[in-house]
Amino acid sequence: MATLGFHRTPGPALPSLNVTPRPARLAEVWYSNEPAGYVPILTSGFGNKSADRWMLGTPEGTVQAVVPTLGAPGVPVGSVRVVYPAGWKPVAAATSPKYRQILGGGIRNVYLSFWFRVSPSWKAGPQGVDNILTLRTKPGTPELRLAFMREQGAELVPSLRLGGLHRPYDGVAAPELAPNSAPGTTVRRGRWQHWELLLRGNHPGHADGKLTWWLNGLPTGDQAGLEFWGPGGPWIRDVAWDLTAPVAGTPILQRIVLDEMYLSAPATSGDRIVVMNDFESGVQSQAPAGTTILVDAFTGTGASPCANDLVVAGGAILPNFLDAGANCPPDEIAVFSTDNAATIDGGAGGGQGAAQSPAQGIWHDMSGERRVEDSRGPRPVEAVLWIVKEEDSRKRKVELVARGEVEQANAMFNENRAGIRLEVVDVEHVWDSSPTSVAARAAIGCQSVNGSTACTCLPTLPASGFFRAGKLNAYYVPQVFDEPASPRIVGGLNCRYDHSNTLLDPNIVYMSVAMSSPTALAHEVGHGLGLEHTADGSGEWYQGKVPADNVMRDDKWLVSASLLLGQAFRVNVETRSLLRRNGMQSGPHRSCECELWAACTRANFILESELGQQCPPVTRAWP
Amino acid sequence: MLRANRCAALRSALVLFLSSCDSPPAQDDERVWRWMECLECRAFELDSVIALGNGVVPLLGRILADGPPPGRLGRIHRALDSTYQRLSYAPGVAAIDSAEWVDHYLANYIDTYKGRAAWALGQIGGGAARQALDSALTDSLSQDVRGQIQYVVDSVCGARPDLAECR
Numbered sequence: 001m002a003t004l005g006f007h008r009t010p011g012p013a014l015p016s017l018n019v020t021p022r023p024a025r026l027a028e029v030w031y032s033n034e035p036a037g038y039v040p041i042l043t044s045g046f047g048n049k050s051a052d053r054w055m056l057g058t059p060e061g062t063v064q065a066v067v068p069t070l071g072a073p074g075v076p077v078g079s080v081r082v083v084y085p086a087g088w089k090p091v092a093a094a095t096s097p098k099y100r101q102i103l104g105g106g107i108r109n110v111y112l113s114f115w116f117r118v119s120p121s122w123k124a125g126p127q128g129v130d131n132i133l134t135l136r137t138k139p140g141t142p143e144l145r146l147a148f149m150r151e152q153g154a155e156l157v158p159s160l161r162l163g164g165l166h167r168p169y170d171g172v173a174a175p176e177l178a179p180n181s182a183p184g185t186t187v188r189r190g191r192w193q194h195w196e197l198l199l200r201g202n203h204p205g206h207a208d209g210k211l212t213w214w215l216n217g218l219p220t221g222d223q224a225g226l227e228f229w230g231p232g233g234p235w236i237r238d239v240a241w242d243l244t245a246p247v248a249g250t251p252i253l254q255r256i257v258l259d260e261m262y263l264s265a266p267a268t269s270g271d272r273i274v275v276m277n278d279f280e281s282g283v284q285s286q287a288p289a290g291t292t293i294l295v296d297a298f299t300g301t302g303a304s305p306c307a308n309d310l311v312v313a314g315g316a317i318l319p320n321f322l323d324a325g326a327n328c329p330p331d332e333i334a335v336f337s338t339d340n341a342a343t344i345d346g347g348a349g350g351g352q353g354a355a356q357s358p359a360q361g362i363w364h365d366m367s368g369e370r371r372v373e374d375s376r377g378p379r380p381v382e383a384v385l386w387i388v389k390e391e392d393s394r395k396r397k398v399e400l401v402a403r404g405e406v407e408q409a410n411a412m413f414n415e416n417r418a419g420i421r422l423e424v425v426d427v428e429h430v431w432d433s434s435p436t437s438v439a440a441r442a443a444i445g446c447q448s449v450n451g452s453t454a455c456t457c458l459p460t461l462p463a464s465g466f467f468r469a470g471k472l473n474a475y476y477v478p479q480v481f482d483e484p485a486s487p488r489i490v491g492g493l494n495c496r497y498d499h500s501n502t503l504l505d506p507n508i509v510y511m512s513v514a515m516s517s518p519t520a521l522a523h524e525v526g527h528g529l530g531l532e533h534t535a536d537g538s539g540e541w542y543q544g545k546v547p548a549d550n551v552m553r554d555d556k557w558l559v560s561a562s563l564l565l566g567q568a569f570r571v572n573v574e575t576r577s578l579l580r581r582n583g584m585q586s587g588p589h590r591s592c593e594c595e596l597w598a599a600c601t602r603a604n605f606i607l608e609s610e611l612g613q614q615c616p617p618v619t620r621a622w623p
Numbered sequence: 624m625l626r627a628n629r630c631a632a633l634r635s636a637l638v639l640f641l642s643s644c645d646s647p648p649a650q651d652d653e654r655v656w657r658w659m660e661c662l663e664c665r666a667f668e669l670d671s672v673i674a675l676g677n678g679v680v681p682l683l684g685r686i687l688a689d690g691p692p693p694g695r696l697g698r699i700h701r702a703l704d705s706t707y708q709r710l711s712y713a714p715g716v717a718a719i720d721s722a723e724w725v726d727h728y729l730a731n732y733i734d735t736y737k738g739r740a741a742w743a744l745g746q747i748g749g750g751a752a753r754q755a756l757d758s759a760l761t762d763s764l765s766q767d768v769r770g771q772i773q774y775v776v777d778s779v780c781g782a783r784p785d786l787a788e789c790r
Binding site: 397400403404406407408410482488490492493512514515516520523533536537538556557560 | 654657658659660661662663664665666667668669671699702703706709710713714715716718719723724727728731732734735738739742765771
């Protein structure tokens, strides 16, 4: 299979607050055999099954998902216990409990650790073996059974069975590996057992894969020379506790308790985007945080005719809101990916977005699962802060306030996947005792009003020496006046249009030092990025769908703020956004909002029903 | 009075407010609050208040004298406290002391209310409005609010020196 190509441009350092932090390790000390540089991709303590997002398959026996008093050593709460009463019989066709999580696909190296305990009376399953844990590459394929027990006499021997190898090992398609580092190792019934395993994938075309495993911290097995997969994968995609049920009718009560699942993989530089084919339902409950999954649904008779039926991000479905209808999307899809930005992919046929999206081309060949990584960070929007304040004694504080508002705006953009961040490249103090103060006052549009100073948008500002083209220019002034002819004191202003509704520059922002709220800068930058108000003095514009803390509300003095998915989409692709004006976004774009500043009022905003397939509704919320 | 001093006094007053009183003024009117709280105020918020006429002057006078109602001020204060804690990981925010950061925005919130009350009073006009403005000028105000009040008085009376309240 072809190796994917994708845009990989070194990105700037991410902000310190990440929207999808990787899970933390449960207890660092337990993972002594974890290689350096691995980061958690799954941790489940089973203190809360739903929070851990494990999917319960078809249970047999009595599954008690959370058992407060029976945790693994050192763990206070939660485990999964499966109980098979004496004389237990399957209620239907032979099935077994499955606790599964999708890891995101494409994983070639993985470390896993978990705890389990079987009851003192435990008897092996029908084949004399008990499967405990498997890793799979795709549904229907043979599994890498990386933890199972074979009953030998009275003993339970820990073992591995490798299904689905790309090339048979030593002539065996599905070899079974017994402990070779410590022959004679057994699983002790009635005691907690700690299982660790490190899988190092083979290089393409080489039988150099390796498995190393430990029981209770002691080396147990070590097997090299494995060729797990071919050059195009498929690689590890999901993990399952795929328990083998005991022999039906066994006249003794049996139970197995599982706890503290942990998987880690080598750190990557970006988020994961995964394409899945023919995938069964339930994907939304299994997608790990931080992974965007594009799903081609399985209809029962074959793959859906649509390339992408769903987008799953962070465990929730994002309907393909560019869908043309009939569950078949147009030749585009919007992807919120590593950089937290929405990008529009051109889809099959080399659409116009193909060069923009990190997922470019991945659905040109839907014959197998794919994984791409996007190392880009949020787009840096270069900003210049102009501190315009008469009192020298306060200018340092004003600068600190301004920088703090930049950071608060960045936190909001990052938390809400806006895909941008403000990067302060310069701070200019233009209003002090220097000879330039008079010129600065005139150029920036400020006038003295009875001992105070008020400033407003001035069409000549971009041509002055007090403006940096192609950057966001935020002027922190004593007060901001809108429309000098009929002045109103306002907290902030974006000068994308001047007072006669002539296009000026969305890069010009005025901030009132005396009256702005902590979120006012984010609001004004939001205008520069193409966003319009969602509420104002006339009320909320969208039938109550706008959260109380939405950053584009103009009816509340907001202390903290958020963005909706529909707004994050616009930030990245809106035609009028300063990203395009500043040459930062040259790919597909959309005109989702009303065209003129004056027209963007509650009475004139574009109805959601009129957006067609071009834009998601502005009120589309994050799932 | 310096803004910092005013903030210290405000903090003391706020403790009393939070512990005793959270009731809005008698002539509460949503249109007034929207004018007070808007950022850009492009939806004719001021015009809506002016349309209320003299009946809203007492409320505006109280806002000009006292700032936001205690309940609103308390909510903003608590929100600022929690927001600072949430953002204090960021160096740009942490560079300012928590109390200073909160006081800055609390003062902005108060000045916004007082300044906009002054604007509305100036536009409504009349003896009561002028009296409220004059009275406020004798109080301890930030330079920004004082400038706004003076601007309102001057601009109204500059355009209409014949008005009784301007003589």
